[in-house]
Amino acid sequence: MAQPRPAPGSASTAPHGVVCGVCGTESRQHTFRPAAPEQAPDLDLRPGQPIRGTMARWLQQCPHCGYSAPDITQAHPAAAQAVGAANFRALLNDASHPPLARRFLAWALVLEETGALHAAAEATLHAAWIADDMARPDLASAWRLEAVALWRSGPPLDAEQRVRVVDALRRTEAWDDAAETAHALLRENPPEPVVQVLMLELRLIEALDTGRHSVATALPPPARRPHVAHQKSVKRGEGLRGWLKRLFGR
Numbered sequence: 133m134a135q136p137r138p139a140p141g142s143a144s145t146a147p148h149g150v151v152c153g154v155c156g157t158e159s160r161q162h163t164f165r166p167a168a169p170e171q172a173p174d175l176d177l178r179p180g181q182p183i184r185g186t187m188a189r190w191l192q193q194c195p196h197c198g199y200s201a202p203d204i205t206q207a208h209p210a211a212a213q214a215v216g217a218a219n220f221r222a223l224l225n226d227a228s229h230p231p232l233a234r235r236f237l238a239w240a241l242v243l244e245e246t247g248a249l250h251a252a253a254e255a256t257l258h259a260a261w262i263a264d265d266m267a268r269p270d271l272a273s274a275w276r277l278e279a280v281a282l283w284r285s286g287p288p289l290d291a292e293q294r295v296r297v298v299d300a301l302r303r304t305e306a307w308d309d310a311a312e313t314a315h316a317l318l319r320e321n322p323p324e325p326v327v328q329v330l331m332l333e334l335r336l337i338e339a340l341d342t343g344r345h346s347v348a349t350a351l352p353p354p355a356r357r358p359h360v361a362h363q364k365s366v367k368r369g370e371g372l373r374g375w376l377k378r379l380f381g382r
């Protein structure tokens with residue numbers, strides 16, 4: 133697949149030589165430097181544009197061993213074992229999956245091997261976003277459910293992660309599980325923005341709506357709603373963390 137041109141507001145370095153932390157092969161890679169998202173994220177916190185359109189540059193991948201990571205010069209001691217495992221080799225060779233999605237799933241396998249289950253869930257959700265973009269709802273559903281299983285098999289989840297679990301379940305038509313998970317979180321009196329997002333999720337679940345929705349939809353206008361007319365309220369350079377802090381009070 134051709135590398136898309138960087139979206140305005142995002143930056144990545146020109147390709148430069150790097151040495152794979154797993155197999156030692158040198159290859160030419162970009163280093164991605166995300167700019168601040170200017171649009172509100174989706175309910176599963178997929179960033180708005182311009183970052184949204186830059187996923188092809190989020191991860192580097194070694195052309196020799198297939199190791200994928202944001203920086204392949206860095207490798208956890210368990211990464212070599214993950215990359216050598218049969219399931220990793222099978223994934224790399226599975227031509228039925230989009231190559232970019234395989235890159236995120238490969239990173240997820242490495243993270244899972246190192247015990248970073250929530251990060252593995254995140255990388256698996258990223259693969260689902262690629263499937264969304266490629267109009268492959270079958271793969272998107274399968275990977276969202278895998279992400280939910282990884283989130284739930286790790287340490288206790290915070291409110292933000294539980295909202296993402298609710299959204300992943302809704303988008304895979306797991307209506308009962310989605311509604312129960314939302315109600316369980318509401319019973320714990322989460323911060324007001326979380327309540328607003330959960331109330332929207334419950335309305336969408338009621339309507340059997342599996343679509344993508346923006347966090348901006350959940351928040352009441354005009355004070356918090358990051359409509360295009362209010363974009364100045366999102367400080368440049370604030371980043372997704374800043375969004376979350378504002379939206380989830382963390």
Ligand SMILES: [Zn+2]
Nearest residue numbers: 152155194197
């Ligand atoms: Zn390598």
